[in-house]
Amino acid sequence: MKKIKIAIVAAVLITACTFAFIFFKKITEGHPFIYPIENSILKPVDHIYEVAIIGAGAGGIMALQRAILNNDEVLLFAGNQKDISNSRGTFVREVDNIPGLSKYKRVNINLRNEILKDIASDQNFSKNLNFFKRSVVNIKQENNKIFILEDNKGNVYQARYVILATGMMDEQPVINGKIDTIFPYANNETIAYCLRCDGHRALGKETVVIGSDDSAANVAIILQQRYKLPKITILTHGKKPTWDQSLQKKLSLYRIEFVEDTITNILGDESSGKLEGFMFSDSAKLSAEFGFVSMGIRPNNQLAKTLGAKLDPRGLVIADQNSETTVQNFFVIGDLQADAMKQIYTAWNHAVKAADIINKRIRETGEGGK
Ligand SMILES: Cc1cc2nc3c(=O)[nH]c(=O)nc-3n(C[C@H](O)[C@H](O)[C@H](O)COP(=O)(O)OP(=O)(O)OC[C@H]3O[C@@H](n4cnc5c(N)ncnc54)[C@H](O)[C@@H]3O)c2cc1C
Secondary structure: OHHHHHHHHHHHHHHHHHHHHHHHHHHHHHOOOOOOOOOOOOOOOOOOOEEEEOOOOOOHHHHHHHHHHHOOOOOEEOOOOHHHHHHHHHHOOOOOOOOOOOOOOOOOHHHHHHHHHHHHHHOOOHEHOOOOHHOEEEEEOOOOOOEEEEEEOOEEEEEEEEEEEEOOOOOOOOOOOOOOHHHHHOOOOOOOOOOHHHHHHOOOOOOEEEEEHHHHHHHHHHHHHHHHHOOEEEEEEOOOOOOOOHHHHHHHHOOOOEEOEEEEEEEEOOOOEEEEEEOOOOOEEEEEEEEEEEEOOOEEHHHHHHOOOOEEOOOOOOOOOEEEOOOOEEOOHHHHHHOOOOHHHHHHHHHHHHHHHHHHHHHHOOOOOO
């Protein structure tokens, strides 16, 4: 009898542990902050890394993979929680516009975790990976050559080449003094930010575009031209529209109206993210099943500014065809690069160009630290 009891307790414990393990694996693998474990052995301060990559979103991860396969030593910073929360890529869920990616639930996070795991377990190349979940808070270049980077814990690193992949964040509507009213809907993809990524999700739905400038007007016009929506309205959220007469003519042609009142609430089910509409300061309501936010961007450009790299009027960093900025050996890739599509595949393209030109310079100058 005693043996049976022990066997039952053991079976229950094993089952509980197995479930706990599966659950832990599930939440950590797709989690932006918890996983992966950093490879945190600091090298001596006088060590010069070949390539430092700042940011581990779509661009940073592709730059990492290319540089590692090129056999270059990489110092990768994924950012701290604040950086991760302030980067657009963190909030990408299912991706329908790139072949093969629709199986991922949080594309950029899943790919980041997958590639870090693969490199860490690769006998030949893992030695080239130095990965930290830290923020780079300062950067300078000495004698137009070596870059000195400082992280948020006060550690200092040296690198010959730097790839900046810190991305940007969308401006969010402030509703009743806070920005998080919209998040339950954004997280469930009934509110979107990127026409090229999620425009198709509006098909057949009453839709709104929140914004007051040319780009909000253009988003509404393109959505209507493409998908012939049952209803589309622009919500300027208390601002005067700034689009010009020609855009207004087009809006009128497509019967796109705009509401200038301030949004005071979002109607719907926060837990499922089902959107039902918006409420305004005069208590009026507008029904809507889908929405876009088009209110501008906040580029994560502080480090580029510190180095004196040239920016465009929106604060994006200007680069040449190899993704090199106006500061020699300092590259910018992904959303932060000026005059480029804000897409994952664009970030990948920038990343490969930057990593390959860096590898070429390392090969030609014989500067490699290995
Ligand atoms: C809701 C949504 C859906 C989208 N869907 C699609 C889609 O379907 N298809 C598509 O192609 N694109 C999509 N995009 C666009 C895509 O997410 C971006 O183009 C892409 O993520 C840009 O990559 P990035 O590397 O430039 O920046 P991000 O992927 O945003 O990565 C930035 C990285 O920089 C790090 N960081 C920031 N500051 C610092 C610092 N000081 N130190 C260290 N690290 C730092 C962050 O932690 C993060 O790892 C979508 C965007 C949004 C908002």
